[in-house]
Amino acid sequence: MDGIFLQQTINGLTLGAVYGLIAIGYTMVYGIIGMINFAHGEVYMISAYLSAITLAILASFGLESFPLLILGTLLFTIAITGVYGWVIERVAYKPLRNSTRLAPLISAIGMSLVLQNYVQISQGARQQGVPTLLEGAFKLHIGEGFVQLTYTKVFILIAAFVGMALLTYVIQYTKLGRMCRATQQDRKMASILGINTDRVISYVFVIGAAMAALAGVLITMNYGTFDFYAGFIIGIKAFTAAVLGGIGSLPGAMLGGLILGVAESQFSSMVNTDYKDVFSFSLLVLILIFRPQGLLGRPHVAKV
Amino acid sequence: MSEPLLELKALDVFYGPIQALKQVSLHIQEGETVSLIGANGAGKSTLLMSIFGQPRASAGQIVYRGTDITHKSSHYVASNGVAQSPEGRRVFPDMSVEENLMMGTIPIGDQHADEDMQSMFELFPRLKERRNQRAMTMSGGEQQMLAIARALMSRPKLLLLDEPSLGLAPIVVKQIFQTLRELGQSGMTIFLVEQNANHALRLSNRGYVMVNGEIRLSGTGAELLGNEEVRKAYLGGH
Numbered sequence: 229m230d231g232i233f234l235q236q237t238i239n240g241l242t243l244g245a246v247y248g249l250i251a252i253g254y255t256m257v258y259g260i261i262g263m264i265n266f267a268h269g270e271v272y273m274i275s276a277y278l279s280a281i282t283l284a285i286l287a288s289f290g291l292e293s294f295p296l297l298i299l300g301t302l303l304f305t306i307a308i309t310g311v312y313g314w315v316i317e318r319v320a321y322k323p324l325r326n327s328t329r330l331a332p333l334i335s336a337i338g339m340s341l342v343l344q345n346y347v348q349i350s351q352g353a354r355q356q357g358v359p360t361l362l363e364g365a366f367k368l369h370i371g372e373g374f375v376q377l378t379y380t381k382v383f384i385l386i387a388a389f390v391g392m393a394l395l396t397y398v399i400q401y402t403k404l405g406r407m408c409r410a411t412q413q414d415r416k417m418a419s420i421l422g423i424n425t426d427r428v429i430s431y432v433f434v435i436g437a438a439m440a441a442l443a444g445v446l447i448t449m450n451y452g453t454f455d456f457y458a459g460f461i462i463g464i465k466a467f468t469a470a471v472l473g474g475i476g477s478l479p480g481a482m483l484g485g486l487i488l489g490v491a492e493s494q495f496s497s498m499v500n501t502d503y504k505d506v507f508s509f510s511l512l513v514l515i516l517i518f519r520p521q522g523l524l525g526r527p528h529v530a531k532v
Numbered sequence: 533m534s535e536p537l538l539e540l541k542a543l544d545v546f547y548g549p550i551q552a553l554k555q556v557s558l559h560i561q562e563g564e565t566v567s568l569i570g571a572n573g574a575g576k577s578t579l580l581m582s583i584f585g586q587p588r589a590s591a592g593q594i595v596y597r598g599t600d601i602t603h604k605s606s607h608y609v610a611s612n613g614v615a616q617s618p619e620g621r622r623v624f625p626d627m628s629v630e631e632n633l634m635m636g637t638i639p640i641g642d643q644h645a646d647e648d649m650q651s652m653f654e655l656f657p658r659l660k661e662r663r664n665q666r667a668m669t670m671s672g673g674e675q676q677m678l679a680i681a682r683a684l685m686s687r688p689k690l691l692l693l694d695e696p697s698l699g700l701a702p703i704v705v706k707q708i709f710q711t712l713r714e715l716g717q718s719g720m721t722i723f724l725v726e727q728n729a730n731h732a733l734r735l736s737n738r739g740y741v742m743v744n745g746e747i748r749l750s751g752t753g754a755e756l757l758g759n760e761e762v763r764k765a766y767l768g769g770h
Contacts, residue, residue, distance in 0.1 A: 422610030422639040
């Protein structure tokens with residue numbers, strides 16, 4: 229196999245796993261309240277800042293071991309980002325629950341701007357960065373060249389996989405998961421069976437934010453830099469992944485993320501890096517034309 | 533007379549500008565089986581849903597076990613022992629039979645889940661055959677059984693049933709009414725909404741007749757079965 233192709237596939241899977249993690253937030257929120265949470269990209273962006281802040285704090289205590297650093301960063305970032313998810317839903321969407329369909333969408337765009345500006349003012353407009361935490365790489369010689377798999381990428385793939393597996397388990401096999409699915413399938417009936425559906429919706433926002441936080445920590449590890457605007461493009465990419473996989477479908481979000489990541493990486497190496505975003509969004513347009521329900525989504529059936 | 537388990541006092545309910553319930557008053561004593569009969573669109577299902585506040589009453593009062601629940605949330609009502617098998621069955625389409633039954637245990641927790649699920653499977657053997665099948669792939673009658681079984685899984689103090697005989701084969705209807713009779717005899721309070729007035733009234737201690745959102749008549753099951761007006765309108769006149 230061509231070394232470059234393999235290298236780009238590895239890069240693409242890493243990127244795609246992260247898209248998938250963020251796409252989960254879009255798809256779960258859409259599934260449960262039928263809205264696109266346009267502020268979700270900003271939740272990811274905030275988690276990137278939080279991970280840098282945590283790393284700085286932990287390092288200032290003299291912590292140097294990678295497992296402890298990353299564990300502390302993950303726990304803290306996921307917890308605080310989860311709180312952000314909860315607050316965003318409370319402030320911007322819950323009061324509009326029984327309003328028109330368009331109202332929460334507009335509120336989401338507003339929330340997205342508020343969060344961008346809040347971070348810009350509180351953290352500054354300059355690009356921020358963290359040093360590389362995990363040095364080194366596996367090298368695999370193929371013909372003339374070699375394929376490089378950095379430890380960071382290995383860690384990202386494992387962490388993203390564990391995150392997705394954990395979430396799948398929770399949704400499929402726990403009481404909380406059943407409550408989420410019931411609320412998604414028939415909110416009124418769920419409440420008649422004794423489920424506090426408002427609380428379940430809050431949980432879904434917290435879960436989505438936690439997954440975005442995991443993505444935030446992982447991307448920060450890999451690329452090292454971010455700014456207050458970082459949530460926009462990656463948010464739309466993750467949204468594309470969610471639509472590609474079939475919005476509302478959890479496995480769809482993960483699959484859509486991986487496919488988009490690999491497609492984008494291959495396009496970058498084979499055609500042109502500058503146009504990779506154009507390529508991704510062209511893909512979105514094509515899906516919407518030819519398979520609007522996405523790969524794993526089902527065609528929309530009106531409820532009777 | 534002791535305090536009723538559930539009492540509706542002069543309830544008004546609107547859907548937008550349309551008044552669905554007009555000054556509806558009725559009461560259900562603990563241990564009674566009470567049926568509400570009436571034509572399609574009379575407001576029977578609305579009445580059952582309004583007990584859960586969906587939609588909310590704009591005037592009047594709903595009192596359950598001495599507590600005013602008119603403005604309580606649906607999940608509060610469910611958590612306090614009211615279960616409903618609603619109009620249109622509303623089973624969760626993407627969940628298996630077992631998962632649907634588990635959803636019934638939310639108000640009481642799952643400590644009795646296995647035991648109760650076994651008794652539901654005895655009651656409705658069809659559900660046992662299909663325990664791992666997704667609800668959406670089942671027939672209307674099977675979904676109806678599932679909706680009733682799901683309501684029973686919460687060991688309700690008050691069971692509300694909306695047209696349990698709808699879409700079922702006559703033999704299954706007979707079986708379901710037999711089950712309801714047994715449940716009633718075991719002390720469960722049942723409020724039954726039916727178009728199948730004959731079956732329902734025979735099973736019930738008392739009944740109410742609803743016409744255009746109003747309670748037109750009430751009486752014991754036997755009284756209503758013997759009533760000329762009821763016979764003409766709901767029992768085919770012979």
